[in-house]
Amino acid sequence: MKKIFYLIAAVGITWGIVSCDNEPKNPGDYSVKSELSIGDVVSQVNGQVYALQVAKSIDSVFTNKVTAYDTIWDENGNFVSREGREVIIPSKFTTKYVEYEPIMVPAEADTFEIHVTSNAKWFLSTASYRGSSTFYNINSGGGGNGTLLFRSAINRNGTRKVAADLNVYTSDSTIYHKVTLLQEGLAN
Numbered sequence: 626m627k628k629i630f631y632l633i634a635a636v637g638i639t640w641g642i643v644s645c646d647n648e649p650k651n652p653g654d655y656s657v658k659s660e661l662s663i664g665d666v667v668s669q670v671n672g673q674v675y676a677l678q679v680a681k682s683i684d685s686v687f688t689n690k691v692t693a694y695d696t697i698w699d700e701n702g703n704f705v706s707r708e709g710r711e712v713i714i715p716s717k718f719t720t721k722y723v724e725y726e727p728i729m730v731p732a733e734a735d736t737f738e739i740h741v742t743s744n745a746k747w748f749l750s751t752a753s754y755r756g757s758s759t760f761y762n763i764n765s766g767g768g769g770n771g772t773l774l775f776r777s778a779i780n781r782n783g784t785r786k787v788a789a790d791l792n793v794y795t796s797d798s799t800i801y802h803k804v805t806l807l808q809e810g811l812a813n
Contacts (some may be wrong), residue, residue: 629762634656644671647792657744658799658801659743659795660743661742661793661802663741664677664740664741664742666737666804666806667737667738667739668730668736669738670736675728675737676726677726679725679726680724681722681724682723683721684722685719685721688713688716689714689716691712692709692711692712693710693712694707694709695710701746704708704807716801717734718799720800720801721800721801722738722801723800725805727806728804728806730777731746731809732810733779734778734779735764735775735776736774737774738795740770740773741773743768743771745795745797746766747766747793749764749765749766749773750793750794751810754806759777759780760778760808761775761777763775763776773791773793776793777806777808782795783810783811784812786807786808787807788807788812789805791804791806
C-alpha cells in the first residue's frame, strides 16, 4: 500500500513540475503601440514598380454615442421629469488612416507584392470590387515584417477600367492603409 502511495505522489509531483514548464508566456509586449507601413506595389512578372503616393493621411478617433439621462426632482424629493440626450464619447486611442492615389496596372494577368514593415499582426482584406474586378488575394495577413501578395486576372472588358481597393490594417485597428488598384482594359 505504501508503494502505491509513493508512486502516486511521485507521478503527481512530476506532473506538477512538467506542467509548470508549459505555462503560457506573453507572445509580445501589448503596451507597445502598433506600427505598420507598406512599400510600393511590385510586379512579380516583369519587376515593374508602381510607386504609392499618399493622397490622404489622417489621425482619427473612434466615438461612441450614448444616451445620458437627466432626472429632475423638486425640492421635496418628488420626481418631476426624466429627459434623455445623446452624448458623444471619444475612444482612448486614435487610428491612423492612410489612403494612396490609385495606381494603374496592365490588363494582363500578373502577381503583385507589397512589402509590409510592422511590429504587429496585420491583415489584408479581400479586395473590394467595384464592378467586375479581376483581383484576388493570395495571402490574407501576417505578423511583423512580411509580404502581402495579390493577383490580377486578364481584364477582358475592352477599354473599361476595373477597380478594387486593398485594405491593410493592424489587428488592433489602429493603423489602416487603403490602396486603390485600377486595371486597364485589354483594348488599351
